[in-house]
Amino acid sequence: MALVAAAGCLLLMTPPSVAGQAKPPVGTPQKVEAEKPVPSGVIRGRITTFPGGRPIARARVLLQRSDRDYAWVAITDAEGRYAIPELEGFDRYMLSASKTGYAARMWGERQLPAAPAPLTLADGQVLEHVDVALIEHLWVAGRILDSDGTPFGGAVVSAMRPVYVGDRRELVTAAEIITNDRGEYRLFGLPPGQYYITAADPAFFSTGDHQGPLVYAPTFYPGGVSPDGATRITLEPGAPRENIDFALSIVKPARVRGRISSYDNQQLISGAVVMSPFSAGHSASFTTTRVDIRPDGTYEFFNVPPGRFIIRSRGETSSEGVALFGSFTLSVRGQSASGVDMTLLPGARVSGLVAWEGTAPKPADISEVRVRVPLTDGSLFGDALTGTINGGEFLIRGAMIGGHLIRVENLPEPWSLKAVYYRGQDVTDIPLSFSLGEEVSSLRVVLTDKSTRIDGTLQSFEGDDFESYRVVAFAANPLYWTPTSRHVTLARPDREGRFAIAGLPPAIYYLAVSREVDESDIGDPRALDRLTGDALIVELAEGERRIQDLRVRRPATRAAARLTARQ
DSSP states (O other), X not given: OEEEEETTEEEEEOOTTTTTOOOOOTTOOOOOOOOOOOOOEXXXXXXXXXXXXXXXXXXXXXXXXXXXXXXXXXEOOTTSEEEEEXXXXXXXXXXXXXXXXXXXXXXXXXXXXXXXOOEEEOTTOEEOOOOEEEOBOEEEEEEEEOTTSSBOTTOEEEEEXXXXXXXXXXXXXXEEEEOOTTSEEEEEEEOSEEEEEEEEOGGXXXXXXXXXXXXXXXXXXXXXXXXXXXXXXXEBTTBOBOOOOEEOOOOOOEEEEEEEEETTOOOOSEEEEEEEEEETTEEOSBOOOEEEEOTTSEEEXXXXXXXXXEEEEEEESSTTSOOEEEEEEEEESSSOBOOOOEEEEEOEEEEEEEEEESXXXXXXXXXXXXXXXXXXXXXXXXXXXXXXXXXXEEEEEEEOSEEEOOEEESOOTTOEEEEEEETTEEOTTSOEEEOTTOEEEEEEEEEESOOOEEEEEEEOOTTOOGGGOEEEEEESSGGGOSTTOTTEEEEOOOTTOEEEEEOOOSEEEEEEEESSOOGGGTTOHHHHHHHHTTOEEEEEOTTOEEEOOEEEOOOSSSSOOOEEEOO
C-alpha cells in the first residue's frame, strides 16, 4: 500500500499488483517457509612468509565464488591461522591472501597467463591446509612530468606484466596508483620480475571527435606510446627501484579503415584481420589496437598509435576450399588512413605424411596435434589453422605467401619433431618459400619418442623468488637464434625453483638463467648474445635425459644473475 497526499488529505492507495485480490479468510493457516539449514563446509589454512614459513598475523583472506556478488573475509591470528565456516559445496571457490608489506597472492596461483587453481568444496566438507605463502613486496617510485617539464599531478601510473598467449604478448596490470600534486608515484605490492611502467592523463580517457570515441595510448617508460620501444624494469628481491621519472606524451590516435575481398569476387564466409607493429625486419609480438570487421569485409582499426605496422588478413569462400590471404604494410603518423583495401588470394595447399618412430605407444588421442607452418618471423597467422593428422596424413588448407617452417604443435611427451623432408631433402630448419596457389606435397614429417629432456632446480640465496626467473636453453650456433627455432626454448621455474626443458634437438647448448629475459627475446640475437657470458654449456645427445641444477648468485649490480653448475 502507499499513502498519497491529495487536496489536503491522505489517501490510502492499494498497489496495482495487489489491487482486486481477495484477502484470505481470517484464521486460514498461512504457509510458513522452512528455514534454510546453515551450511557446514569449512576452509582452513595458514598464511606464512616465503621463504622462511613464519606466520603472518592480521593477514586478510578473501574467498569468492563466481555466482555471488559478495565475498567471505577472514583475518589470521598470531599463528597465521584462519578459518572460513558455514560454506556451501561449490567447485570453483577462489581464495587470496594479502597483508601490507607483502605481495598479494592467490591460492593455486601459477605463472601467467594460466589461471589460479580453484578450490572444490563438497557439502559439509572441512578442507584443511589451504595455505598461502606471501613474499615481501617491492615497489617502483618516481615522478611523472608534463611535456613542459612541470610535475603532473593526477596521472594514472601502472605497473604492467607481459604475458603470452600463443605467439601474442599481452599486458596485464599488476599495480596502479595516481600521482600526487608533485607528480610523485609509488607502485607497491609488486613481486620480483619484469614490468612495463606506464602513465596516462585521465583527461584523455573519454574523448572523441566527429567520427566517434578515441582512446589515447599511455606513455611507456622512458617515453613513447608503444611497448615495443619501452624499457622493461626488472625488480630483484630486496631491491626496489627509485627515480623512474618520465614525461607524458599525448599523441592523438588514428583509425585505419579498409576492406578485404576475394580475388574472384565470391562472398567471404569468414575473415580475420590483425595489425601488429613492424620493426627490425620482423613482426613484433604486441597487438595494441582494436578492430571491427563486418560481414561485407570492411574493417576498421581504432586507436592506432604512431608507428610502422603490418596488417595481415585471412578469409574463406568455402568451408573445404583453400584459405585466402593478404597483407599490407603502412606507416601511421597521427593521421587516419582509409582505403587500405586488400584482395585476398589463394594460399599454398600443403600436405604430406606423418611418421611416428619409436617404441612408445602412439598417443590415443591426436585430435589436438597439428602440423603448422608458422612464418619465419614467428607469426602463427600465416596458415589456415588446419593440419590435423588423419590416418598418417595431414593437409593445411592454405598458407600465406612467404617463408615458412614446418612445425608440430600439441605433441604429448615423449614425442617431439625429429625431421622434416621435402623431395628427399632435410628441411627441418630451412624455411620453405610458398607461392600463391602453390601445391606443396611430398612432405614427410618424422616424430620421435627419443626426446631430450633437462630437469633441474635453481639453487640461490635465501629470500630469492624463483618464479621471476626464466631458464633459457639456446643452441651454441647463432644460426639457430630465430623466432621459430627448435633450438631455442624458455622454461619458467615453479616456486620451489624446479624447471624442465623437453624436446630440444641433439646439439650443444647454452643454458642460462635471468630475470631480464622473456619470450619476446627468444628470437632476438642481441638478447641471447647477452646471456652467453654467464651461461653453462651442455651437450645433448639423441634421447638424452639429464639432471642439471643451476646455482644463481646474488647479483652485485643489476646485471643478469650469474650461475654455475651445482657440484
